[in-house]
Structures are given as C-alpha cells and as structure tokens.
Amino acid sequence: MPWIRIIGRHLPMQCEKHFSLPFLLHLVYLEPNANQTERGIIMAKYTLMKTEGRAKRAQFETVHGTIQTPVFMNVGTIGAIKGAVSTQDLYDIGTQVELSNTYHLHVRPGDKVVKQLGGLHKFMNWERPILTDSGGFQVFSLAKLRKIKEEGVHFQSHIDGHKIFMGPEESMQIQSNLGSTIAMAFDECPSSVADRDYVQKSVERTTRWLARCKTEMARLNSLPDTINKEQLLFGINQGAVYEDIRIEHAREIAKMDLDGYAVGGLAVGETHEEMYRILDAVVPYLPQDKPTYLMGVGTPANILEGVERGIDFFDCVYPSRNGRHGHVYTNHGKMNMFNAKYELDTRPIEEGCGCPACRHYSRAYIRHLLKAKEMLGMRLCVLHNLYFYNHMMEEIRDALDEGRFADYKKMRLEGFAAGEQK
Amino acid sequence: MPWIRIIGRHLPMQCEKHFSLPFLLHLVYLEPNANQTERGIIMAKYTLMKTEGRAKRAQFETVHGTIQTPVFMNVGTIGAIKGAVSTQDLYDIGTQVELSNTYHLHVRPGDKVVKQLGGLHKFMNWERPILTDSGGFQVFSLAKLRKIKEEGVHFQSHIDGHKIFMGPEESMQIQSNLGSTIAMAFDECPSSVADRDYVQKSVERTTRWLARCKTEMARLNSLPDTINKEQLLFGINQGAVYEDIRIEHAREIAKMDLDGYAVGGLAVGETHEEMYRILDAVVPYLPQDKPTYLMGVGTPANILEGVERGIDFFDCVYPSRNGRHGHVYTNHGKMNMFNAKYELDTRPIEEGCGCPACRHYSRAYIRHLLKAKEMLGMRLCVLHNLYFYNHMMEEIRDALDEGRFADYKKMRLEGFAAGEQK
Structure with missing residues (x-):
C-alpha cells in the first residue's frame, strides 16, 4: 500500500513533530483515496486550521514532511546556508523549510551532478522540505546581456559569461533534477518602475509560461527516473504595482489549480506601504485553500504585516546576510x-x-x-x-x-x- | 577544606572522564597534604602511569581538570579556532586542551579586556585547560624592527606598527591577565641556521629570563585579584641543533623545578631527522616526572615519533590551516x-x-x-x-x-x- 510506504519513509524523523498517531490512522484507514494521484502516492494537502482576520494558520503536508505555516524559509543559495551553517544546524534552530536557488545550483555544481548524487535532499543531507526558486529572478537580476523571447531567456552566466538558455521547460527540468519538494514556476519579474504597457505584456507571457511549466512538470513527474515524483508547483503572481493587472493575473493563475501561489515582484525597490497595498489588493484573489508565498520578504515587521494579510510562506536573505x-x-x-x-x-x-x-x-x-x-x-x-x-x-x-x-x-x-x- | 572545594568545583564536568571515585578518595583522605601550596590549594600533579621504551603515558591534574597525555592541543590563536569552530565544537570533538597566543590576545582584544571579562576561560566559555604561549615566538617571527636587550624585546606590532616592549615580566603579566592554566616562559627562539656562538649567548639569556619568569609568576599568583592563582609555568629548552648546548640548557632549567618543560626552537625549518636527533639527545635530560611539550609539532607522523621519544604535549596549526x-x-x-x-x-x-x-x-x-x-x-x-x-x-x-x-x-x-x- 503506497501510503504506508510513503508515510513510513518519513515516520522516524517526522512523526513526533508533525504527525499524531490518530492523524496517521485517519490518513491510512479513513480516507484511503484522499490526496492520492493516479500513481497512488500522497499529494500535498493544505489544511487551514485557524484564521484571524485575513491571517491564516495552516499546515501543508508534503512528501518530505508537514510544514506548519506561517513559516519562514531559511535560504541556502547554493545548497549551503552562508556563514558556515549546516543542515544539522538548521535542525537545531528549528528550520522547517530550506530554500535553494535553481540558477546558482545549475551553474555550480550543476543540477545533473546533484541528480546523480540522488537529489538536493541527499546532497545536503536535509530530510525536511526544500523549495527551489525557478531561476527567473536571478536571470533578471544577475545575468548579463539577457534577451527575453517567447520561448524563454537567452543570457550570459554572471560568473564566466557563458551563454545559457532558460525557459519554462528548462527551469522545470533543472528543479526536477534537484528533486526539491516545491518547484517555483518560471516567470519574468519586471522592474518595479516598468511602465504599465510593458508589465501587462510581461504578465501575459508569464501566464503562458506557467501553463508550459505545469505541462512540463507533469511530464517530468511521470518519468521513471525522476527523483521526486511528487514535486509540487507554485505559480507566481506578477503585475508590479498595478493592482488591476495583479488581480486579473491572480484570477488567471488561480484557475490552473496549482499546489500553491506566490506573490512575486515585491520587495524589489517599492516602499513597504506600496507592498502592503498590493498585498491587500491581490491576496484575496488567490486561492484560500492553497498556501500563499510572499517572495523575498523581509524584515520581522514585514513578516508580521504579511501574516496579517494572509501570507503562509516567507523567505529572505536578511537574517543570514x-x-x-x-x-x-x-x-x-x-x-x-x-x-x-x-x-x-x-x-x-x-x-x-x-x-x-x-x-x-x-x-x-x-x-x-x-x-x-x-x-x-x-x-x-x-x-x-x-x-x-x-x-x-x-x-x-x-x-x-x-x-x-x-x-x-x-x-x-x-x-x-x-x-x-x- | 580547600581541596574538596577545588575538586568539587570541577567535579560536575570532569569527574566522569578524569577522576574515579577511589582516586578522589585517595586524594582527599589518604594524602591530605600532597600537592598543596601554602595557600592550601591543589597544585599540578603529574602521574606517570605507563612507559614503553621512552614513550610516556601520564595524566596531569590542573585546576581546570585533568589532562590525559600524550595530548594534542587544539590551537585557537586569538581565542577562537579558525574555521568557524567554537569551544562547544571542541567539546564535541574530544579536545582536552585549547592553546591561545599571548601576543595576539595582547594586541586584540587586549589582555586587560580579557581580565575584566573574567579571563580567557570565561571569555571563550571553555572550562578545560588552556595553555598560552609566551608571545616570544610571535615577537621573533611576526614583529617588525625588533631589538633584543637583556631586559626584553622592543618591537613593532605586526598589525599597525605601534611600539611594544615585552620581557619576561610583561609576558607573565599578560598571561596572568588571561588566566590560562599553563603559561609558557618568555624565551628567544633563535633561527635554526643561527651560528653556535649566537645560540650559546641566546640560550644563556633565555635561562636568565626563565628565572625572572618564575619570580614574576610567583608574585602574580600571590596577588589578591589574580584570576588563576594556580597558574602553572613551563620552561622552554632551546639550543637550535647543537646537542651539547641543548643538554646543558636542559640540565640548567631542570634545576628550577618548574611545572613542565617544553622543547622549543624545533619544527622551524630543520629536517625531521634533525628534529628527531635533537629529541633523542635532549629529552632524557628533562625531568621525567614532569610533562614534556614539543612546541609547534606537527604532522601525524611527527607526533608518533615524538611520543616514542617521550613527549606528552603537542600543538600545531596544521590540522586547522x-x-x-x-x-x-x-x-x-x-x-x-x-x-x-x-x-x-x-x-x-x-x-x-x-x-x-x-x-x-x-x-x-x-x-x-x-x-x-x-x-x-x-x-x-x-x-x-x-x-x-x-x-x-x-x-x-x-x-x-x-x-x-x-x-x-x-x-x-x-x-x-x-x-x-x-
């Protein structure tokens, strides 16, 4: 019975913290078909446990253990937390989710190397959930001479200038090789001062890219040698500081029934007040029965404001930097x-x-x-x-x-x- | 009863590893006056437990716990082990003795700062023994524009060039401020290619300096505000590669009844064979009932050869560097x-x-x-x-x-x- 296998695999480490015995029995005996894919394997399950205003208290079950939200993800860009901090240290300081950067790992040591080593979890020796970004943000913030086309982005590595192409399919393939718990969709993150017309066109392309990400992930998750066949996909809402574009985009991506939804393109130079205004506007249009992730945020105060506005997931390099x-x-x-x-x-x-x-x-x-x-x-x-x-x-x-x-x-x-x- | 106080102070941490109950009772009841100074406080006690050829297996009791020898001291130059390793890590990896550098700590943060903070043990949060070198070696290897006189050495800081004077008294005062378990005598470490005449004169001055170190330490240990009133003093044998000078010097310093004896001025450029030849010649002339310390040595093979020649204490930056x-x-x-x-x-x-x-x-x-x-x-x-x-x-x-x-x-x-x- 695949359920017992999956739960059993994670039981020794996760059971005390994340599963109660009644909950396990409930899973195994009472709802044998809930959250099972056609391959008979447990999928993500988001359970909203409590709300206070728009703030959400939830838990999100994944193949690598349950995440209690709201949660702050600890950033380990290239598979290590900067400052001589190891994954053993992360266990000690109560980290639930580690976040790694797709673009950095693609460049070094290479996602194919990581795949050969059994995936990022084995490579880092970290058994809890890992979220990988899509590489999109780094392509737009770090790369030299980038050229955006419908199929994806041609750019030069920020390290040695060598030419790289990354589109939705490539990003999904890299993240599949890494075997992270949650993969992020490949999107464009336009400048916060980009004009309305540019943002509108960019967001429409990001929506088309998202559909391709979903198709490609489904294909990758069905391959026999894929490390994490239960890899999850979060879509990313864009639209800079234009509330109506944000809301329209949120409505579009909500239809795609993804595993979670992120708000991207914030904390990139706009004021905190602008960020809160956009969150106030757009979060209500994202599915309430899925986790909501505010990317790259932020200070302790930003997080408190984000939680109040319904955010489940946060990440930021501030504490380590x-x-x-x-x-x-x-x-x-x-x-x-x-x-x-x-x-x-x-x-x-x-x-x-x-x-x-x-x-x-x-x-x-x-x-x-x-x-x-x-x-x-x-x-x-x-x-x-x-x-x-x-x-x-x-x-x-x-x-x-x-x-x-x-x-x-x-x-x-x-x-x-x-x-x-x- | 001061003995019980002293032992009691270290019992919670040290007892399991270093003291057996019969041994404690033996100390307290059977030999109530052994190793007590006039202040009624336990002094160092070196117990030779086993020999094999010239190799010694011993234990050395100090006010900060018992050291099982042969021992390798882990080097934490300025009160930290380079490579993001903490004293908590040192406990985890079985370190018995930490070694810090007097000259470096004098320059930064300043030995008076360390004294105000309660000494190096409190500063680093390390309860086991600490050995501090005398600063002599750094004065001769790092300092700019040094001038050696009978009273000591005038030199310029290797960091900012400011003028410093250090002689036997100053070195003892700094080490007393640090409150280390074992202080090293202030000596000159002549170049391994220095000529015989220079070495002879240098060694004679080092002997005179040693007598001044002993006097000054006795004075410092008797002061009311001294952090570690049981601070120990090890003398240092010098003589470069001249066996007869080494032996004569060993005989001289052996008379001074110090707490331990080091072989200095080796591992400074001579071949391993020369080092072993000097050890073969001189170690038999150092007191067998005191710990013997081979300074700055070395590779795992060097250590095995040193143990065979009767060495108890080693230190080296190799493993961390x-x-x-x-x-x-x-x-x-x-x-x-x-x-x-x-x-x-x-x-x-x-x-x-x-x-x-x-x-x-x-x-x-x-x-x-x-x-x-x-x-x-x-x-x-x-x-x-x-x-x-x-x-x-x-x-x-x-x-x-x-x-x-x-x-x-x-x-x-x-x-x-x-x-x-x-």
Missing part, C-alpha cells in the same frame, strides 16, 4: 555587534534567547570575533538571526492558534520600535 | 578535497570516522562547498582534521595503556605511506 555583517535581530530591534559599547558586555546578544550563540557566548566575545575577522563571529550571528526568525514564526503560529495574533503583532512592533536594549 | 585549504587527514594520508575525482563521491571523507563532517556529509558535498567558497566547507574540514588528531591521540594513549604502542605506530605509519584511499 545581516548576521555575516554583525547585525543581529532582537526583540528591541537590530544591534550592530561591532559597536564599542559591547567590548566588556558579558550578556548574550539577547537575554533568554535559546539560540546556540546566546546559550554559550557573550556580546564581548562575539564582538571580538567579528573585529578579528574570525569566521566563528559570522557563524554565531547567522545562527542567532535564523533562530530569531524561526522562533518568531513559532510565536506567530502560537498566537494565531490562540486567537491573539493582533495583540502579538502590536507587542512585537512596539518592541522593535523601542530600539536597542541597554 | 590544512582544513581551511581543503586538505584533510585520513588513515591513508592526506586528501585534497578540491580534487575532481570527488565530484560524485557520496562517501564521507573517511569511512567510519565519527567527526561531525563524516557523520553527516559526503566528499561530493564538501568539495562543492569548497569550490563555491562557502565557509561551511572550511568548517567541516577543520572539524574533521581536529577530530582526526584528537582521536589519534586517544588511540595512542590506548596503545600505550595496553603496551602495544610500537605496533600501533608501525601500523599508522604504514597506513599514511599507503597513500590516499581509492
């Missing part, structure tokens, strides 16, 4: 660990924090490491920041569970605004 | 993890190795990290190498305990010579 520069998050806003006032400060970054840095090391020691350019300083700050984000998401979920998210959000924002603790 | 360059130690010699042949190799660096890298990650993944310049690659290789050294020392101790060190050494050297495993 800031950590590498000695900027750490606390309940009272960010701290610059290079600051001279920490020279003799024996307290942890944040009193009471359960991260590996705060449990063992002082501000004075971390400042010394950073000033002496010892890698350990970066590692400790990145671990702290990722833990801070993961822990905040846990608190957000608890608050939603208990119907007090509005209060929690207010308390959090006031804390951040209070500024660095003395 | 090589690790940062992707060179890892195995039972079959070193491997260069950048090598293309590891691209698709799903095996760990070494099959059966219990280090954090080998337990979780493949050669293919580590190679990818190194090539992509991800810090995690360095961290994993450094962890592997330090574990390799610590684990080899454990095997050496087991072999000595069981009277089979000669066989173990032969087996090990043959393994290294066999070359990289396929």
Whole structure:
C-alpha cells in the first residue's frame, strides 16, 4: 500500500513533530483515496486550521514532511546556508523549510551532478522540505546581456559569461533534477518602475509560461527516473504595482489549480506601504485553500504585516546576510555587534534567547570575533538571526492558534520600535 | 577544606572522564597534604602511569581538570579556532586542551579586556585547560624592527606598527591577565641556521629570563585579584641543533623545578631527522616526572615519533590551516578535497570516522562547498582534521595503556605511506 510506504519513509524523523498517531490512522484507514494521484502516492494537502482576520494558520503536508505555516524559509543559495551553517544546524534552530536557488545550483555544481548524487535532499543531507526558486529572478537580476523571447531567456552566466538558455521547460527540468519538494514556476519579474504597457505584456507571457511549466512538470513527474515524483508547483503572481493587472493575473493563475501561489515582484525597490497595498489588493484573489508565498520578504515587521494579510510562506536573505555583517535581530530591534559599547558586555546578544550563540557566548566575545575577522563571529550571528526568525514564526503560529495574533503583532512592533536594549 | 572545594568545583564536568571515585578518595583522605601550596590549594600533579621504551603515558591534574597525555592541543590563536569552530565544537570533538597566543590576545582584544571579562576561560566559555604561549615566538617571527636587550624585546606590532616592549615580566603579566592554566616562559627562539656562538649567548639569556619568569609568576599568583592563582609555568629548552648546548640548557632549567618543560626552537625549518636527533639527545635530560611539550609539532607522523621519544604535549596549526585549504587527514594520508575525482563521491571523507563532517556529509558535498567558497566547507574540514588528531591521540594513549604502542605506530605509519584511499 503506497501510503504506508510513503508515510513510513518519513515516520522516524517526522512523526513526533508533525504527525499524531490518530492523524496517521485517519490518513491510512479513513480516507484511503484522499490526496492520492493516479500513481497512488500522497499529494500535498493544505489544511487551514485557524484564521484571524485575513491571517491564516495552516499546515501543508508534503512528501518530505508537514510544514506548519506561517513559516519562514531559511535560504541556502547554493545548497549551503552562508556563514558556515549546516543542515544539522538548521535542525537545531528549528528550520522547517530550506530554500535553494535553481540558477546558482545549475551553474555550480550543476543540477545533473546533484541528480546523480540522488537529489538536493541527499546532497545536503536535509530530510525536511526544500523549495527551489525557478531561476527567473536571478536571470533578471544577475545575468548579463539577457534577451527575453517567447520561448524563454537567452543570457550570459554572471560568473564566466557563458551563454545559457532558460525557459519554462528548462527551469522545470533543472528543479526536477534537484528533486526539491516545491518547484517555483518560471516567470519574468519586471522592474518595479516598468511602465504599465510593458508589465501587462510581461504578465501575459508569464501566464503562458506557467501553463508550459505545469505541462512540463507533469511530464517530468511521470518519468521513471525522476527523483521526486511528487514535486509540487507554485505559480507566481506578477503585475508590479498595478493592482488591476495583479488581480486579473491572480484570477488567471488561480484557475490552473496549482499546489500553491506566490506573490512575486515585491520587495524589489517599492516602499513597504506600496507592498502592503498590493498585498491587500491581490491576496484575496488567490486561492484560500492553497498556501500563499510572499517572495523575498523581509524584515520581522514585514513578516508580521504579511501574516496579517494572509501570507503562509516567507523567505529572505536578511537574517543570514545581516548576521555575516554583525547585525543581529532582537526583540528591541537590530544591534550592530561591532559597536564599542559591547567590548566588556558579558550578556548574550539577547537575554533568554535559546539560540546556540546566546546559550554559550557573550556580546564581548562575539564582538571580538567579528573585529578579528574570525569566521566563528559570522557563524554565531547567522545562527542567532535564523533562530530569531524561526522562533518568531513559532510565536506567530502560537498566537494565531490562540486567537491573539493582533495583540502579538502590536507587542512585537512596539518592541522593535523601542530600539536597542541597554 | 580547600581541596574538596577545588575538586568539587570541577567535579560536575570532569569527574566522569578524569577522576574515579577511589582516586578522589585517595586524594582527599589518604594524602591530605600532597600537592598543596601554602595557600592550601591543589597544585599540578603529574602521574606517570605507563612507559614503553621512552614513550610516556601520564595524566596531569590542573585546576581546570585533568589532562590525559600524550595530548594534542587544539590551537585557537586569538581565542577562537579558525574555521568557524567554537569551544562547544571542541567539546564535541574530544579536545582536552585549547592553546591561545599571548601576543595576539595582547594586541586584540587586549589582555586587560580579557581580565575584566573574567579571563580567557570565561571569555571563550571553555572550562578545560588552556595553555598560552609566551608571545616570544610571535615577537621573533611576526614583529617588525625588533631589538633584543637583556631586559626584553622592543618591537613593532605586526598589525599597525605601534611600539611594544615585552620581557619576561610583561609576558607573565599578560598571561596572568588571561588566566590560562599553563603559561609558557618568555624565551628567544633563535633561527635554526643561527651560528653556535649566537645560540650559546641566546640560550644563556633565555635561562636568565626563565628565572625572572618564575619570580614574576610567583608574585602574580600571590596577588589578591589574580584570576588563576594556580597558574602553572613551563620552561622552554632551546639550543637550535647543537646537542651539547641543548643538554646543558636542559640540565640548567631542570634545576628550577618548574611545572613542565617544553622543547622549543624545533619544527622551524630543520629536517625531521634533525628534529628527531635533537629529541633523542635532549629529552632524557628533562625531568621525567614532569610533562614534556614539543612546541609547534606537527604532522601525524611527527607526533608518533615524538611520543616514542617521550613527549606528552603537542600543538600545531596544521590540522586547522590544512582544513581551511581543503586538505584533510585520513588513515591513508592526506586528501585534497578540491580534487575532481570527488565530484560524485557520496562517501564521507573517511569511512567510519565519527567527526561531525563524516557523520553527516559526503566528499561530493564538501568539495562543492569548497569550490563555491562557502565557509561551511572550511568548517567541516577543520572539524574533521581536529577530530582526526584528537582521536589519534586517544588511540595512542590506548596503545600505550595496553603496551602495544610500537605496533600501533608501525601500523599508522604504514597506513599514511599507503597513500590516499581509492
């Protein structure tokens, strides 16, 4: 019975955290055909557990375990979290989903190499869900001399300038080789200052590309040697800051019955207020019975605002990038660990924090490491920041569970605004 | 009763590994006055447990716990092990003693800062023994424009060129501020190609400096605000490659009844054969009832040869430096993890190795990290190498305990010579 095989495969690690025994029995005995594809294998199942206003508290079951949302995905661009953080560390700091970049992995070590090694999960030794972006964003932000055509994009590698072609089919093929849990559709992310006419045409092409992504993924998932035959596909809403284009696009892609829907093309230069305005406008038009992902966002405050507007998934390089520069998050806003006032400060970054840095090391020691350019300083700050984000998401979920998210959000924002603790 | 206090202080962490209950009772009840100073505090106690030829298997009790020898000390120059390795990691990989550099810590963050923070143990959050070098070696190898006088050395910082004076008293004061378990005497380390006349005069001055170190440490240890009033002093034998100067110097310093004796000025450019010849000549003239430390040595083979010649303590930057360059130690010699042949190799660096890298990650993944310049690659290789050294020392101790060190050494050297495993 394929269900038992699938559940059994993940049971040793995932059962305690994600499955209760009654839930498992429910799956196996009571709904034997629910969420089964024609291949008899469990598909993703999104269960909305609670709402507060537009905020959603849900869980999303995947072949690599269940994701409790709202969730922050920890970014490991080329299959490693920058700052000497490993997947073992990710388990320790409560990471649910790891995010990797398709374009970077295609360039190095190569998605075919990763496939030969059994896929990204085996390569990184990470058993929980992985989301891969489509490469589209990197093609538009990093590549040299790109040329967009109906079939896809011709561009030059940002590393050595060699010519690459990527279209919807290629992006799906690469992500299939990586074997991620969730693949993102290949889209164009137009500039936030692009004119209305350009955005309109771009979004229409993105819709056509999405249909091709869906067809190609279905084909890839049915091949005998595909690593993850249950790979999921999220579509991406675009439309820059034009609410009507956004809404029309949301309506179009919602018809395609995808596994989840992302809001792309935000956090690319527009103000926070513009971002919130677009979310207010478009999220209600995305399917409520599917996960909603706000791409590349953001600060702790952005996340709280995003949750309030119905977002389930977030990702951002801020916590790791800031950590590498000695900027750490606390309940009272960010701290610059290079600051001279920490020279003799024996307290942890944040009193009471359960991260590996705060449990063992002082501000004075971390400042010394950073000033002496010892890698350990970066590692400790990145671990702290990722833990801070993961822990905040846990608190957000608890608050939603208990119907007090509005209060929690207010308390959090006031804390951040209070500024660095003395 | 001060003894019980002292033992009690370290009991929770050290007792299981280092003390047996009968041994503790023996200390407390049967020899109540042994190893007590006039301040009623336990002093270092070196117990020779077994010999095999000239090889020694011993334990060395200190105020920060007992060291089982032969031991390899893991180098954390400025209070951190390079390669994003923390003291928590050191516990995990079986490190007994951490070694830090006096000169580097004097320059940054400053030994007075470290003292205000409660000493190096608190600063790094490391409860086991720490050995600090005297700064002498760095003064002679790193400093600009140095001028050696009877009172000490005037030189310029290798970082910003500012003028520093360091003599025996200054070195002892800095090490006292750091509060290390074992302080090293301030000596001159003459070039291995220095002429006989220079070496003779230098060694005589080093002897005079040693007497001043001893006096100054006694004074510092008796001050009320000294962090570690039980700080130990090891003297350093010098004499370059002149056996008679070495032996004469060993005889002189042996009279001073120090806590341990080091062989310095080796592994500075002479051949391995010369180093072994000097060890053969001089170690028999150092006290057998005190620990013997071969400074800055070396390769796994050097260590095996050193143990055979009666060495207890070793330290070297090789495992961490090589690790940062992707060179890892195995039972079959070193491997260069950048090598293309590891691209698709799903095996760990070494099959059966219990280090954090080998337990979780493949050669293919580590190679990818190194090539992509991800810090995690360095961290994993450094962890592997330090574990390799610590684990080899454990095997050496087991072999000595069981009277089979000669066989173990032969087996090990043959393994290294066999070359990289396929």
